[in-house]
Amino acid sequence: MADKMKQSYALKLVAGFTDGDERTISIDNPRSDITAADIRALDSLARDVIIGDKYGAPFQTFKDAGIQETTTVYLDLEETP
């Protein structure tokens, strides 16, 4: 048995709040064809729904978005040295 590699993807959305606070919302298995317009469309939906985690400030806008690729290597522990 050899080591195994697995790749996973997550959409990272940086939400900005009116008090200057930011937090990142991570969503697994994003589509590969997400556009900036898709993210902009979320702004109006998130308003009055999510709040800042420090002082509960209202949501303002998604400041940044990106797809993060993570490669995990699963070591073969049964392999003899």
Place this chain on the structure above:
Amino acid sequence: MATKISAVLTVTDTNQKTASKSLTDISPTADKGRIVNLARALVALTTGTLDGVELVTKEDITNEKPAPNLTVTPNTANGLSGDAMSFQLAFDSDATPTASPILKGQYGGFTYNAANKTFNVAATQGLPYIEHPTTITVTISLPETSQYKAATATIEWQNMQADLFNS
């Protein structure tokens, strides 16, 4: 104490595996329809499908402090005369209490003795005249400390011989 509301999204991916995604810090005034719309829009950006949205409310009690078990009892009976009077306090806190009479400006001069946790009013302080019979309400306040919450307690006396307080 902080109440935290989360929307837990149940999502099924293309491999028919079901997973939960927690969307934290939901506004307590958020409309449920808007929460679902946001959940749908977020999951629409993925390869999965939204099966359900559950709202979960949790109270963070990590920094919750106990109340200091404040009790106040009179050392002087109702119908007090011109003698000095006092209240006995009991509380499990290192805070210094304050006493504030409701009849501000007419009745005052409470002195706190930390050694025996009593508030005293000496008759020799020359208390101004109070109509009698008069119910005197005093509020004892303990400030918040690093270990205990703030607390208040009230105590009342019936003053039947107020003329003895004339200065």
